Amino acid sequence: MTLSIDGTELSARGSLNGQAPRCEHVDISPGAERGLPQCGGCLVLGLSWTRLLVCLTCGWVACSDDSPGTHAREHYRETDHPVVAALAPETAWRWCYVHERTV
Template identity: 70%
Template sequence: MTTRIGSLNGQTPRCGHVSAVSVAGPGAPECKQCLVLGLDWTALMACLTCGWVACSNDSPGCHAREHYEESDHPVAARLNSEPPWRWCYVHGRPV
């Protein structure tokens, strides 16, 4: 088995977007758009560029994706996730 340098467990290619973000701290643990619309969320994602918190892609509002589409901030991290989990919207995969 060949292991790629900089990859997670030798299978996922390294994503350059992770090292390009400033890793901002998350805002309030709520999706403000969902609260306004009266929607529930499955999980929350925090933008690693600016700290904006929004609901995940598996939530009815998909507001974290909407934030990416408006801002081009590439990577978000799931709040309260063990182990930590990050998603690159550019590549469409966990990083």
């Protein structure tokens, strides 16, 4: 066990460099096949999206929180599927709704 100067166990606070502990939800995501590159919820409502996210549990594609519909977050609330990734192939960005942080 490693303690900080104030006696707090460091493993409870994160790693030594101040980063958050690894998110275990990334490990349980099966990497499902992605759906079509569109937000079905936005299409039904006539909204446009800013960015698309894909659910790593089931492959559902929906708009991000910076889009008017926030359908990816709505999908999380309905299903408890914890991790989404940016649909854009040039990025490795992923978000865990449980921990409310990038992973």
